[in-house]
Structure formats: C-alpha cells, structure tokens
Amino acid sequence: MDWNIYLTPLLQGAWVTVQLTVYSTILGAITAFVFGVGKLSDNWFYRGFSICFIEIFRGTSLLVQLFWLFFALPLLGQALGLDFRMAPLVAGTLALGFNIGAYGAEVVRGAIQAVPRSQYEAAKALDFTPRQTLRFISLPQAIPEMMPSFGNLAVQNLKDTALVSLISLGDMAFRAEQIRNYTQDSTTVYTMLLFMYFGMALILTGIMKLLERSVGRWRAGRA
C-alpha cells in the first residue's frame, strides 16, 4: 500500500479536475441562463434555437457530445476549410458546459415560470418593459428557486469531469488509470480516487448551500 506515493500524481490530476469543474460550471451557468430565458422569449428565432439546443444536449449522451466535439468536429472543419481542432481541455469544457447548461436551462425556465403572475401585473402597472421586468422583478425572485437544483447539477458536473480522461486529459481519473497501469495496484488507487471525488463533492455541496443561503436572504421573514 503505497498510497502516499500515489498522492502526488493524484493531486496533480485533482488540480486539473478542479479547473475543469470551474470552467465548465461557469460556462454551464451562462448557457443555462441564455437558453433558459431564450426558451421563454417572444423572439421565435431565439426561442427556436434555445429549444433545439436544450433538446440536443439533454437528449444525447454526454460522452457522445464529448467525442463529437473532440473527434468529429475537426473533420467537419476540414471539410469547411476551418481548423476546429481543439485541446482536450477545451473540448471537455465545452461538452461539459453545454451539457450541464442544457439541464440548467430547464431549471432556469421553470423557476422563472414559477414567479407568480401577479408580480408581472404589478410590474406592468408600474410600466416596466418586459426586459426590465425580467431583470429587476422576475429573475431576482427566480434565482433562489433555482439554487437547490443548481446544487445537484454542480455535483453532477464534477462527476462528469471524469469522462475527459477518455480523451487523454490529465485529470484525477486519468492519473489514477496511469498509476494502475504502472503498478497494477487497483484497490488502493481506486479507493483513494473514490474518496477524493467524494470529498470534492462534499466541499462543492457546501459551497452551493452557502450560495443558496446568501441569495435567498430576503425570504427569511416568510411564514
């Protein structure tokens, strides 16, 4: 059991995992809002595009999306005369970000629709434009509603980062497989790996819970 020797490469991989999680979560959040709001838009092009995006990225497997971006897209670029080759980190961030963003978009949409109609009437009576209403009235009220689901999605995203090891990105899972290949000591390495993911997930959940509380401060006095 040389678990302390394994620790260094695993931690190097952990750093990659953390970076990837952060990048893809940010991209995912942006995607979620852009397409979640888009699905509710009056502009049929924006709405149609949002619906298509959400259906495609929710309806196909994440690994398929990852492989498509990493292996297939460059070939499409070749045919078009463009260079679409991308580093594993980029492909991973895009695939993870868009995937989690599509699920997040549904959460955003649902939360905005959950804001009571009477709030929209009050806003209209005060002559807010629809965009002002979204920005100042409905979105601020929708965000606390989204946080619990966002927490789940964040952990799911963390777990999904392990897949980038399959396109040779040196994350935690990749390092573990490297070590196993070299030492044939599966049990130690993979047990460590499982616990490292578990620990990260707990930390992430904690962060999301803190965020949840800070966003919903105005709800405190509710009966």
Added chain:
Amino acid sequence: MLFGIEWDTSSNWAFAVSIFPILLKGLVVTLQATVVGFFVAMVLGLILAGLKSARLAIISWPAKFITEFIRDTPLLVQLFFLYYVLPEHGIVLPAFLTGALALGVQYSAYLSEVYRAGIESIPRGQTEASRALDLPPVRTFGFVILPQAIPRIIPAMGNYLVSIMKDVPVLSVVTVLEMLNVAKIIGDRTFNYLIPISMVGAIYLILTIAASYGVRYLDTHLPKRGIPLR
C-alpha cells in the same frame, strides 16, 4: 468490416447507409445494458431504501452513507473499481455484466430516493387503516402501499431509465461494444469519425424523444390513485 458487415466508403451517403446496420448491432448492446442496469438498480435501490428506513440507526446510518457516497462519485470510477478491483479479490465477471452492475450500483442510489419519496407520499392514514383491519405488514406493503406508490414514481423512474441509456457509452472503456464504441472503432479504422458519431447522436436523440413520449403515455394511462385491484 465489423461484425461481418462491410462498409462502403464511396460516398458519404453510401458510407452512412452501410454502417447503419453495424451501429444497430451496437444499439442492441446499448439497450441490453440499459435494461439489465435498470433492473439491477431497481433491486439494489429497493434494498437500500428499505435499509435506510430501518428504525435501527446502526442499519440506516451506513445505508445512508453508502447512498450518499455512490451519488457523489463518478460512474466511470465506480466502473473501473468494479472492473479492476473485483478480480483482485477473486470475482471475475464478463465485461458486459461488470458494466451493467456499475450502472445498477450508480443508479440504485437515485432510485432508492425515488422509492422513499413515492412511499412517503402515500398518506399515513393508509397504513393506519390497514393496521386497524389487522392486515399483516407484508400484505399492507404489497397490496395497499405499493399499488398506490407505483403511478407516482413512474415519471421519475422513466426519466432515470433514459438517463441510464445515456450513460451506457461509459461502458466502452471496459470494451463493451455499445453504440458509441462501435462508432469509434469505425472511426479509428476509416478516419471518418464525423458520420458515425453524428449518427449515434441522432439515434440517441430519437430514442430519448420516443422514450419521453412513452413515459408520458404511461403516466397518463395509469390511474393516479393506484393500480386497480379487483
């Protein structure tokens, strides 16, 4: 060629048409893995749910911890763990079963939550009435609680079934010949990844849409108050 079928690289369209049957063979494996994985998840999930609701903390607490642990760790890692670690301790399973087992374990954690939520949504009065009528607990559970709980959990179960299907490609790392793996092999050999992987994506999209219609159909056609027992 793959699975004894040749592909035709004369044109893009011919290529696509010729690899379609090969992909379908992969699809069969995908669907098999989905069904077996779901079945394992249903059984393990039920066991977990039962353990979690035990009154003895020494039983429920480890069960809750295990559920949380499974939920917070990636499927890929769990798969590798089962694939490499089990043989070290004497258990050797074919790759397909290892994969299905991994899927089952990962989703048993989610399904145990679905069971718990479904059963808790049945009003307490039902169990109380059963006890008042002196029905034995097993019969209460099987014939009073369960038929009422099932329609409530169908939508969530359906969604997880689709999720499992979308997670099957992960099994490719342990050489299971599911659809994406097949596409990748075709790509490795012909250097044309674009068409096979795009086709797999399209097939997945169609399956997902069909499945959500199926779940909706089931949801509307099962009476809300429970499976009718005459």
Added chain:
Amino acid sequence: MNNSIENNQSTPVQNQTQGEDIVEVDGAAGRLDTGEPIIRFEKVVKKFGDVTVLDELDFDVRKGEKVTIIGPSGSGKSTVLRILMTLENINEGVIYVTGRPLWHEEKNGELVAAGEEHLRDMRKEMGMVFQQFNLFPHMTVRRNVTEAPVQVLKLSKEEANERADTYLELVGLSDQADKFPSQLSGGQQQRVAIARALAMRPNIMLFDEPTSSLDPELVGEVLNVIQRLAEEHDLTMLLVTHEMQFAKQISDRVCFFDKGKIVEQGTPDEVLTNPQEPRTQEFLKSFIEQH
C-alpha cells in the same frame, strides 16, 4: 402644447414648488377641454372566451371625480380597472383616457390597435393598487417605491428617494422604509403599495378591492389613507370595493355593475340609501344581511 413623453416626465419634478399638490401635477390632464371626461368608455365589449364580461359599456369619469364601483362577482367591475391598467385587452369599442385613445392609436386619421409603445405611454396616466398588494418581495419598502421611478421615469436616485420619503410619509410608513415586505403586516404592505403607485404621479388611481384580503382589524388603516387621498387631493380615483360605508364617505358617484352593464349610478345617497332598480336593491339587501 407639447405632447412628447420627456416633457410629461420632467414636468412633475420641475414643478414641485412649495405648497403645490404633491399628488397630481401633470401636463397631460391639462390637455382635456373643460367638461371632457378624463375616462370615457364607448360601447366597450370584453369577452373571456364565450363569456361576455362587459356588454357594450358606456362609462364616463370626470377629472378629479371619486367613483366607487360595486356589484356581484363576475359583474365586470374588476375588469374595468384591469382594462384601464392595460392588463386586459378589449374586443370592441373605444376607450379614451385624458382625451387620447387607450387601446387604439391614431394613424393617418384612423384608429388602429395600439402598439406596445403607445400602451407604455398611456400606462403612465394610471396607477393601480391590487387586492393582493403584489409588492416585490425581494426589495425593501424603499426600493419597492423607488424602483419604477428610477427605471421607468428615469429619475435620479436622489429624486426617487425624495419622492419615496414624501409618499411613505403620506401613508404613515416612513419608519419602515428599510424593511422587507415579509416583515410587514397586510395593512402596512397595502399602504406601501399605495405609496408605490403614487410615486409614479399618475392622474388616475385605480383601487381593485384594496381591503378584501386584509384581516378586519387592518382594514381601517388602509381605508384611512385612501380617504385622506380622496379628501385632500384632486386625484381621479376609481375604487372597487365591498366596503359600503366607506364608499358612502368618500365617493362622488357610486356605480352598480351587473352582468357587464351599469345598472344604476348616482350619488352615494341615491344608490346606496335609496336604490331605484330592483337588482340594486337585491344586491344591497344581501349585503346588509351578510355584513
């Protein structure tokens, strides 16, 4: 007479001199010829699906008049207010507010359906107080009152805060400015809602059953504020309510609505104390019995 929007918005603030009426100062109302009603409904029809809620309604309100609308549920009384506030469209007929068509625009001498720009312009004439208050729960009282003046009227934060102070004092809630709606009682919330509507300096205030959702002991504080508004200011007010005593106290005119038409209208004495029409008598009778 300059009809541009900018002029309308800047006039109230710049005209804020000592002693001038803080509740209603607006060039738009001055656009009316003397005698022309500030609100006019002409043969207005409103349907929800197959149900006709307003049946060729003719209805006038004079500038500065305080009108109370009473009637059974489904009679269309709330719908009149909601249509004025542009929350509901109309199927037939024309409505004029301060002399201009509300749901129509004049294009090349003809009346066509109003576009969003026109509606947004017209909305500024009206302020509405809702039965369920509809305060923004994520904003403090002060923010609730200043948000629209800042975002819609483009006032500076200082100007908006000045207005907030004025109107919060008017409704008696100056000391609650930094609280959130969830920390206030129903009566206090409704009073904030009134201040919020007033802060936009509308010419017409619409009250849609303002006290129907309140506990009985909180009704009085809200009615007091509305009464002060009615007595001390020249604001045109439309009030839908079941509080008959109150209607008697503040109204210039009471209208009894039934099945989408005005059955009877007149001074409070005429309608409430000596109703002529049998339906009015029936409605009021059940009221006295229940209340």
